Structure formats: structure tokens, C-alpha cells
Amino acid sequence: MKKFDKERLLLALAGPVIALIVAVVLTSGVLLASGKSPIEPYTLMFEQATYSDVQVLIINQAGMYYLAALAVAIGFRMNLFNIGVDGQYRLAAMITAVVGAHVALPAALQIPLLIAVAMLTGAFWAGIAGLLKTTRGVSEVVATIMLNAIATSVIGYLTLTKNFGVPVGNNQTTGVMKESGWFPGIKLAGGEVYGFVFVAVLAGVLYWLVLNRTRFGFDLRATGASESAAAASGVNAKRMALTAMLISGAVAGLSGMPILLGDTHTYSLSFPSGLGFIGIGIALLGRNNPVGIALAALLWAFLDKASPALDYAQPEPYDKEIAVIMQGIIVIAVVVSYEAVRRWGLRRQQQRVGEELAAAARANAKNADTGTNGTNDTVKEATSR
Numbered sequence: 001m002k003k004f005d006k007e008r009l010l011l012a013l014a015g016p017v018i019a020l021i022v023a024v025v026l027t028s029g030v031l032l033a034s035g036k037s038p039i040e041p042y043t044l045m046f047e048q049a050t051y052s053d054v055q056v057l058i059i060n061q062a063g064m065y066y067l068a069a070l071a072v073a074i075g076f077r078m079n080l081f082n083i084g085v086d087g088q089y090r091l092a093a094m095i096t097a098v099v100g101a102h103v104a105l106p107a108a109l110q111i112p113l114l115i116a117v118a119m120l121t122g123a124f125w126a127g128i129a130g131l132l133k134t135t136r137g138v139s140e141v142v143a144t145i146m147l148n149a150i151a152t153s154v155i156g157y158l159t160l161t162k163n164f165g166v167p168v169g170n171n172q173t174t175g176v177m178k179e180s181g182w183f184p185g186i187k188l189a190g191g192e193v194y195g196f197v198f199v200a201v202l203a204g205v206l207y208w209l210v211l212n213r214t215r216f217g218f219d220l221r222a223t224g225a226s227e228s229a230a231a232a233s234g235v236n237a238k239r240m241a242l243t244a245m246l247i248s249g250a251v252a253g254l255s256g257m258p259i260l261l262g263d264t265h266t267y268s269l270s271f272p273s274g275l276g277f278i279g280i281g282i283a284l285l286g287r288n289n290p291v292g293i294a295l296a297a298l299l300w301a302f303l304d305k306a307s308p309a310l311d312y313a314q315p316e317p318y319d320k321e322i323a324v325i326m327q328g329i330i331v332i333a334v335v336v337s338y339e340a341v342r343r344w345g346l347r348r349q350q351q352r353v354g355e356e357l358a359a360a361a362r363a364n365a366k367n368a369d370t371g372t373n374g375t376n377d378t379v380k381e382a383t384s385r
Contacts, residue, residue, distance in 0.1 A: 007348070014341045016285055016292065019334035020299075026333075027326045031318075041318050045306035052190025054305055061301035063197035063258045064272070066294060068279030070200075070207055071122075071252035073288040075140075077211060078244035079224040084129060084144025085252040086276030087151030092121040092253030093260050094155050097267035098164045100177030110180040114261065115199075115254070122253020123246045125151060130245030134238040140245065148276075159267070166266075173268040183261035194262035196254075203251065204290040220244060252276065281331040287338075303327055 028038035048054045068085055075082035096118045105113060129143035159165040159172050166175040185192040211217035220240060223230040227237040255275055260267065282300055286293030307323035 011341055011345045012287065012289075015287065015334060015338040016296070018337035018341070019285065019330050022333040022337065023326050023329040026329050027322060030325060031322070036316075036318060040313070041310055041322050044309050044313055044318070045302070045323070048306040048309045049302060052188065054190070056188060056191040056193055057305040058298065058301045059197060060194045060258060060262075061304055062294075062297040063194055063200040064255055064275060065278060065282055065297040065300055066200045067203060067251060067258075068255040068275045069282035069286060069293045069297060070203055070279075070290070071248045071255065072276070072279045072283040073286070073293060074207070074244060074248040074251060076283060076288050077224050078220055078241060080133075080241060080244055080248070081141050082126060082129075082144055082245065082248045082252070083141055083280070084126060084147045084151075084276070085248070085255065085279055086274060087144070087148035088122040088125045088249050088252040089255035089275055090271070090273065091125055091151040091155060092118040093256035093271060094158065094174060094267045095121045096253075096257070097174040097177060097260060097265075098158070100181040101164075101166075101175040101266070104178045105180060107180040110178065111183060111261070114177075114181050115257065118253040118257055119250040120253070123250040126245045126249020126252065127242070130242040133245070134242050155267075168268070171268050171270060173266045175266060177261075177265045181261065182265060183257070185262050192262075194258040196258035196262055199254070200258070203254065204294060208290045255279070281327065281334075284338075285330060285334050300327065 024042075031038040031041065049058070068089065071085045071088075072082060096114050099117050100110070100114050103110070103113065125147060126144070129138075129140050129147060132138035132143045133140050157163065159174060161167060161172075164174050166173050183195045185195045187193075211221065219230065219235045220243075222233070223235055223237050223240045230240070231237055256271070259272065264271065278300060282293060282296040285296035285299075303323040303326060307320040310318035310320045310322060
């Protein structure tokens, strides 16, 4: 049993480790092909990670990435591809900013209200795709991609000046939220860590508990593995698919809250975009495991926040797009490496089963031979008497 656990751990770690090694090797090859050092960029980025202000930026960014990746992972565990996390979190952030700017309650009520608004908005937008899938058989991939585009148009319309938009210079915002809705952070030497980062950690703990310690989590994973088998055990596959999309959307709605409630306090044209697509890569790298996703989110945030220093390297600057190249290669490599590891693990499992069957056959043959010899001895003894 101990050997099996070690092998399972090895299989779990092999995929992401191989992907990272491949990404580093290929990125270094790109640097060599361009006539630049394949080592110095990594040294510069690791040096940046030693500065307290960069560390704070990495933690804050990782909190947002983590929530987006959790939203994607929930869909993955149900064998659903929620590619609409980007539209869900942006729409949720905009609606939450509007509510926060027009509703003034005590902080003990205002913050829970804003969190609820964000989750309900994200769940509503993802629920549209869930309903289309369960009632009309529309692929969630197609539906969520279309909903991303619709969300962008809805945001553009609602942030017009005649609606909820508040022009600030050349930027179009939703107005500053009431201060009672600002989520308190932790001030460190390098800056302020968003308090919502700890909500992200709590979300990861709940994700693990629900999936691994509840009947609902078991039904979710079982339905994702085989709808027919789950249906045979009494699970309503369509209901589970809709529920998974609603939960995924609700978590996606929280993705923009760290920066909205902890920093900008308004939604504007400069609000971060693309978070949902980054979450897909992070969920893949983390293998839908809350700890793996956390490590992948920190890696992604590190590449994002440490790479700008490459523009200022002396005597010759490096292109900060090196980090983007590495991220893209990681996404491709992780898919390939996971498939290779899966096939290797399947072969190892078949080999173990073959060895166990062969050992059982040898044992049976030995027992049968022993039994025959014992019978012959008994006959000889009786004859002699």
C-alpha cells in the first residue's frame, strides 16, 4: 500500500513538473535563438521576487487567479468547460461596483451584500449556459463564449453616462463605492495585501471539503466521470450539470472582488480583463487540486509581476513577453505531459495487474500440486495396510 501511495504521488507531480521543465527549456531555446542569455532573465525575475513590494503584488494577483481557476476547476470536475469565467467575473464586478456606489449600509452589512451580489450575478450569467445545455443540449463551450461577448456589450451599455457611468478624465467608471464596502487589507512593508485573499483561501478549503467529504461532491465527481453510471445510482445528471455551472459562476463572480473591494473601489475601462482565460491554464496546471491550483496561481502571478523588470535590464534589456511565452508553453506542455503521464500510469497499472494475476496463478498451481501429492501418499499408505 505504501508503494502504491508513492507511485500515485509521483504520477500526480510528474505532469506539472514535466510541463515546467519543458517550458523552461523551450523558452531558453527561444532566448538562445535570439542571441540572448538563456539564464539571466530567470535570475532577474527571481531577484525581483525578493523585494517586499513585488511579493505583495504577487500575493494579491495570485488571489484573483486562484478564484478564477477554482471556478474553472469546478466545471472540469463535472466534465464541463466553463470558458465564460471572464465574462462572468467582469459583469459581476461591474454590477457590484454599481450597487456599492449607490447603496450605503454599515460595513457589517455592506460587504456581505456586495459579495452576495457578485456571486448571484456570476451564477446567473453561468446559469444561462447551464439551462441551455440541460434543456436544449447546447454545448457549454459555445454558449459561454457567446455570453462573454454579450457580457462585454452589457457592461459597455450600463457604463454609459446616461445609465450608471461616471466619466473621470478619459476613463469611464461606475463611480467610487461607499467606503463601508471597502474590504480591509493587511498593511505590510511592501504594501497592502488584499483582505479578500483570505476569502480566496477559504474558498479553496470549502472546495476541497465539498468535493471530497460530502455526498454532493461525490455525485458531482461521479457524474463527471460517467453520466450513465451516475444515473444508474440515482443521480440526476442534468440537475448536477446545472448546479455545477451555477456554483462555477458564483465563484467566478468573486474573482474580481480582491481588486474591486481592496484597491480600485470602482469599475472602469482599465479593470483587469482576461482573468478567466488565465484561470483555465492555472486549473490545468494545478490538476483541479486546491493546493496545486494555489501553487500554479503563485507561479503565474510571479511571472506577471516579476517580468516587467526585464525591460530595464542592463546593459541590454530583455522583452518581458518572455514570461508570456513561458505561460503559453506551460499550457501546451501541461496538456501533452498529462496525457503522457496518464498513458504511462495506465501501462503501469496493467503491468501490476498482470503480475498479481501471474502470482495468483502460480500459487494456485502450487496448492493444487501439493494437494495431489498429499492424496497419492494417503492412497499408498492405505494400500500397504
